[in-house]
Amino acid sequence: MPPRAISAIPVANRVRGFVYAIRNIVAEARKVEAAGRKVQYLNIGDPVVFGFHTPAHLVEAVERAMRDGQNGYAPSAGILPAREAVAGECARRGMPMTADRVVITSGTSEGIELALTALAGPGDDVLVPVPTYPLYTAVLSKIGARCAFYRTDPARGWLPDVDHVRSLITPATRALVVIDPNNPTGATYSAEVRRALLDLADEHNFPLLADEVYADLAFDGPVRALAEANPDAPVITFSSLSKAYLAPGWRAGWLAVGRSDRLDDVLAGIKKLADGRLCSNGPMAHAIAPALLGDRSHQAAFRRALRERADLTHSRLNAIEGITSVMPSAAFYAMPRVTLPPGVTDEDYVLSLLRATGVLCVYGSGFGTDPADGFFRVVFLAPPVELAGIYDVIAEFTRNFLAGRGR
Helix, strand or coil: CCCCCCCCCCCCHHHHCCCCHHHHCHHHHHHHHHCCCCCEECCCCCHHHHCCCCCHHHHHHHHHHHHCCCCCCCCCCCCHHHHHHHHHHHHHCCCCCCHHHEEEEEHHHHHHHHHHHHHCCCCCEEEEEECCCHHHHHHHHHHCCEEEEEEEEHHHCCEECHHHHHHHCCCCEEEEEEECCCCCCCCCCCHHHHHHHHHHHHHHCCCEEEECCCHHHECCCCCCCHHHHCCCCCEEEEEECCCCCCCHHHCEEEEEECCCHHHHHHHHHHHHHHHHCCCCCHHHHCCHHHHHHCCCHHHHHHHHHHHHHHHHHHHHHHCCCCEECCCCCECCEECCEECCCCCCCHHHHHHHHHHHHCEECEEHHHHCCCHHHCEEEEECCCCHHHHHHHHHHHHHHHHHHHCCCCC
């Protein structure tokens, strides 16, 4: 009997729109490595990979929890000490909070997905910055909602264009995403812009989703809560231990829903969704209270290290003919721009850089920018000496690429 033809089993349509460039480009890096070239990974913001260490007292808290038998399911909203610590942290930063409005999540990413799923669906719009963190576009694609992209301006330090945000608001608008301090640009926003965005959400009665993962990593010191200017505005804030506490693999995050009773039904919806996934990582949640209530001295040293790397990145990238870059003021990202020839895309540049040199960045269109604009994101966590060598490589490659010799 001849073998019968078997067709491929289809996947759901929603998967086709689920794109996450930061991870997807790694497949190309693996091919380069398989061909024998070393790859220098500047695509993912993981401080631990670059030699920064999780504070010992947090490791000890998790070890103690495991040894004490805290290895079963946690409450779906998270253990009470963690929720109380998050509520206290929000209050110290200027956002009044109670523990019953906090949900512990598997990293900030799960918190974002829970909130967006509770708020939006097919036919709904969510206001999202460009460039953006690609999780937002991926989740919105998965749930069938639309991204309404608002501009941020590199000529103004990547500040959001508030007038453009306002022009995009329609009856279908369900939320406004604000990432401050920002990934992928490394920007921090002025008090005037923050207040204007807060006022838009308050006036039009939709939640402002405040992605504040990098709040402790602004070079001039921690930034206050975005909700501080109006604690009664509808704000949901997100953060985690991943970045400022150097524990990205622990997936210990949280969301906190502002005190406005306008958000009570949203909070109930988020908690219902949280029930459905049982709980976040129980043992790791035992590090949240020690992190937020304990010694943070590592953060000052981390900020100094990041500022040194940011200064180096800014000066060296702007010294390359054909590249301009805005000085970051927080986190460990820069979003330089290379002036591309007609018909060449940012992905062409980044993939050619990877294949020719082993340096892996992420093309700007993976964050929502126009492929022809030539933006790409650099993670500058590597030691300064190593970064200096990488920027030498990028300079030589760019010179050849723009002369037509690297394409």
